[in-house]
Amino acid sequence: MFKSAARSFSTSPAAAYKVAVLGAGGGIGQPLSLLMKLNHKVTDLALYDLRGAPGVAADVSHVPTNSTVKGYEPEGLEEALTGSDVIVIPAGVPRKPGMTRDDLFNTNASIVRDLAKAAADYAPNAAVCIISNPVNSTVPIVAEVFKSKGVYNPKKLFGVTTLDVLRASRFVSEVAGTNPVDEHVTVVGGHSGITIVPLLSQTKHKNLSEETRDALIHRIQFGGDEVVQAKNGAGSATLSMAQAGARFAGAVLNGLAGEQDVVEPTFVDSPLFKDEGVDFFSSKVTLGVEGVKAIHSLGELSSHEEELVKKAKETLITNIKKGVDFVKQNP
Numbered sequence: 001m002f003k004s005a006a007r008s009f010s011t012s013p014a015a016a017y018k019v020a021v022l023g024a025g026g027g028i029g030q031p032l033s034l035l036m037k038l039n040h041k042v043t044d045l046a047l048y049d050l051r052g053a054p055g056v057a058a059d060v061s062h063v064p065t066n067s068t069v070k071g072y073e074p075e076g077l078e079e080a081l082t083g084s085d086v087i088v089i090p091a092g093v094p095r096k097p098g099m100t101r102d103d104l105f106n107t108n109a110s111i112v113r114d115l116a117k118a119a120a121d122y123a124p125n126a127a128v129c130i131i132s133n134p135v136n137s138t139v140p141i142v143a144e145v146f147k148s149k150g151v152y153n154p155k156k157l158f159g160v161t162t163l164d165v166l167r168a169s170r171f172v173s174e175v176a177g178t179n180p181v182d183e184h185v186t187v188v189g190g191h192s193g194i195t196i197v198p199l200l201s202q203t204k205h206k207n208l209s210e211e212t213r214d215a216l217i218h219r220i221q222f223g224g225d226e227v228v229q230a231k232n233g234a235g236s237a238t239l240s241m242a243q244a245g246a247r248f249a250g251a252v253l254n255g256l257a258g259e260q261d262v263v264e265p266t267f268v269d270s271p272l273f274k275d276e277g278v279d280f281f282s283s284k285v286t287l288g289v290e291g292v293k294a295i296h297s298l299g300e301l302s303s304h305e306e307e308l309v310k311k312a313k314e315t316l317i318t319n320i321k322k323g324v325d326f327v328k329q330n331p
């Protein structure tokens, strides 16, 4: 009620937002739902999962911020999505030790495809933030589904790569003995292994020894494996990912609300390397009232980073094609 009233009297961006979390009962979904409850821009929080979301919603709803919270099981997906401004999707299986993110494709591709179909039907204008792995392939899956339903808006589809950005500031600070809060590292490419390219030459740490630099880049690229190994079969990063997801969804909301200079790296339908066959790429993006407002170029790279980006592009082409082909073959 409040939301529609607020919108009908104003042409400026809405002050009230509905956010839906799909996969809200999971390891990421639960803390992410809590963090979205703490975001004051969110007035309506819809928590959906195959199981468990009503319990999470009841729990989170006691946090005293000014939003309604409702949990939904499968029969409630339409209601959960309808009217959503932002949809965050952490639904799907996580890795176990010895697996790559690509090993999750067979299970997660159909989960993401089906949720994308529902989003295209019930909330075609929402900004969709994909956490489910492999992000390099699941984002193209969502794009293909939206295209097939005639509602694709490349400005409103995002692969969440923010955890790589969080890790980069943390790991750099550990090497440099600085406060991670002061470390801002742009991470470009994609979200798996060598497709993750931190641009250390654009930080104040451009003079690291080659050995230190390479070890740091490797740790940022394979930081997810550290957590998978430590959890020893019980999943992958959930708490740091929830923080990353909440930061990214919060940035999308800030953009929708018309705030200026909201910039986050994210994996989007990007013009940067389309002429080389790379249709999606992560780089800094300015977020605005329409979603993507501007996609930044990579800026000046060291010759080593040029090489890393070249390798990332080769893998990305394969990962993206896999997602596109999946939807074509399994519509």
Ligand SMILES: NC(=O)C1=CN([C@@H]2O[C@H](COP(=O)(O)OP(=O)(O)OC[C@H]3O[C@@H](n4cnc5c(N)ncnc54)[C@H](O)[C@@H]3O)[C@@H](O)[C@H]2O)C=CC1
Pocket (backbone or CB within 6 Å): 022, 023, 024, 025, 026, 027, 028, 029, 048, 049, 050, 051, 090, 091, 092, 093, 094, 095, 104, 108, 111, 114, 115, 130, 131, 132, 133, 134, 135, 160, 161, 162, 163, 164, 191, 235, 236, 237, 238, 241
């Ligand atoms: N983008 C990134 O940086 C990161 C991505 N991830 C990915 O996020 C995904 C989720 O990870 P976790 O939360 O740890 O897994 P989890 O297994 O703890 O939770 C996943 C949840 O998704 C739900 N789910 C499965 N199919 C569903 C469907 N069709 N509709 C709605 N809900 C559904 C499950 O019931 C479960 O509650 C994994 O694919 C993981 O690889 C994890 C960490 C970082």
Ligand SMILES: O=C([O-])CC(=O)C(=O)O
Pocket (backbone or CB within 6 Å): 094, 095, 101, 133, 163, 223, 224, 225, 227, 228, 236, 237
């Ligand atoms: O490593 C994984 O499988 C989960 C993930 O994407 C990450 O932690 O970056």
